[in-house]
Amino acid sequence: MERTLIKDTLNKVGEKVKLLGWVNTIRDHGKITFIDLRDRSGIIQCVGQDLPKFGAESVIEITGEIKNRPEKLVNENLKTGKIEVQIENLSILSSAAEIPMPLDNDGYDIEESVRLKYRYLDLRRDRMAYNIRIRSKVANFMRKWLIEHDFVEIETPILTKTTPEGARDFLVPSRLQPGNFYALPQSPQQYKQLLMVAGFERYFQLARCFRDEDPRKDRAYGEFTQLDIEMSFVNQEDIISLSEELFTSLVEEVFPDKKISQSPWPRISHKDAISKYGSDKPDLRKNKNDPNELAFAWIIDFPLFTEQSEEDFYHGSGSAKFAPSHHMFTAPHPDDIHLLDTDPTKVRGLQHDMVLNGYEVGGGSVRIHQPEIQAKVFDLIGFSEEQKRDFEHMLTAFKYGVPPHGGIAPGVDRFTFVALGEPSIREVMAFPTSASGQTAVMNAPSKAAIEQLNDLGILIKKDK
Known part of the structure; x- marks a missing residue:
């Protein structure tokens, strides 16, 4: 029997299916156990008796018949809330240990290092x-x-x-x-x-x-x-x-x-943006509490040069007074050459910054x-x-x-x-680097083996 994705069970009432996925939740009511099974396409309730023991997030295979739920047990919050699977056979493909953090919320309140x-x-x-x-x-x-x-x-x-x-x-x-x-x-x-x-x-x-x-x-x-x-x-x-x-x-x-608040997008000179908004990344949303409003804008007419800083000198810009405000390949306005x-x-x-809701996005x-x-x-x-x-x-x-x-x-x-x-x-980002510069999961950077360093002709200088 071929696998059926959960999203495709809606039109298979009365049919036998094979489902594969993760155990989202388990509710054991004695003889009857309810399992919310999750795959990449959705969640569906599965009902069975005398099932083997396993924990949440275990990977299982279920075969069973798709049936309509009793009307009083319909879950309107679930796309598959009008149906369920009567489990005929269940196999544990991979048991999961106790999960180190809750997965049933948005995760914002969990320490980022743990996430x-x-x-x-x-x-x-x-x-x-x-x-x-x-x-x-x-x-x-x-x-x-x-x-x-x-x-x-x-x-x-x-x-x-x-x-x-x-x-x-x-x-x-x-x-x-x-x-x-x-x-x-x-x-x-x-x-x-x-x-x-x-x-x-x-x-x-x-x-x-x-x-x-x-x-x-x-x-x-x-x-x-x-x-x-x-x-x-x-x-x-x-x-x-x-x-x-x-x-x-x-x-x-x-x-x-989402709705773009103004089209064509406003075009604002760098000078006007600073004088009017105090920023070259102005947030032009009419209602900043509206999560669906997108306020794009263009910032143009930047100065070609800025005052040089110590950081510019560090990067090799010499001892001159000027540093490129964008980069050294940006063309000057033809009227200013x-x-x-x-x-x-x-x-x-001739620089242009794309601004969205107060952020430079390009x-x-x-x-x-x-x-x-x-x-x-x-x-x-x-x-x-x-x-x-x-x-x-x-x-x-x-x-x-x-x-x-x-x-x-x-x-x-x-x-x-x-x-x-x-x-x-x-x-x-799937696997971002932390604010301290460590990669998710792999925890790079890490020390190199002496053999690797010797192969590259590198000697690590130790601080006294």
Whole structure:
């Protein structure tokens, strides 16, 4: 007999079925035992006599007949609440030990360290299973929509080169080239621009990105996924319009109960956002108590440069006065290019941030495609000749015909957690890293064996 999913039992009254799943609850009334059986599709009540002993969350197989419940025993809170299974045979496939935390609630009040230690159990709770499935739908919709709009999905390397362009890198030692290191990509920024040089014109990928930066509720430590998009022969309006169309369609398809409060989305200059809202991530919801309101906005006309900080210096930006406010590949506003020579702080960048309910959920820009302007920006942020050589591949590529191009990179996890109204980005990630930088379940990072370190030519320096 083939397995039947619980959701398919509704049209099988009077038929014998085989069900497989987890024991959600057990209610023993002496001779008669009631079991709520759970699989990926739902829950159904099963009734039997003289059953073997097992605990909640055990994995079992049941065969039996689907019957209508007596009218007075119908459970309107359950999709299968009008039927039940009369158990004819029950087999225990895997007994479960006592569960270390309750799974029948939303889990918000449980210590996060416990939830992450037993994440495979935490994901059994209804809210978490729903969140992970919604995130999957979000990613699949993005991929399908972009392919239908003539984009090409291209994967870029995970092992790449460290460059001083943002947060701290995660370094990976090379065994074949002792003393040299790869870096995990903070974003595919340079690769996607090189793909525009290559002539693909419309690129995307669901890119894994790695940044050694402090976590926040809207930012996971270590790694995250972004929808990386780049297009050739476009201006800022083209990028904004396409992104707005994509996310409006996504909300309609994946979040049908949600309503976008204003369309077209408001466009606010960085200066006006700061003066009017005190933030470049304003929450424009009309009713902040409405969980179904989504208030998107675009923040534009950012300053191209900010005052340089010690952190910029740490990352190799030299001793110059300026640091890129977005990144060093963002194009200056065409009306402000002359100010690069006279007053760089007044130059506006062609940067655009996508804001949702008070969170930045994506950012992008039109890129510099003229080698002479890129070189000038490098000079303004204080790059030494040695640091410029780290980007020689980009400057060389730009000698061979590069189209005007730009893009955006919304965070998949970040958008999903805001759209769902969750308190933390970790609530939509299957195996997130904790605020202290430890991975769920596996508890990385961990010490390496001496043999591994010797193989890589690495000596760990111990503090005195």
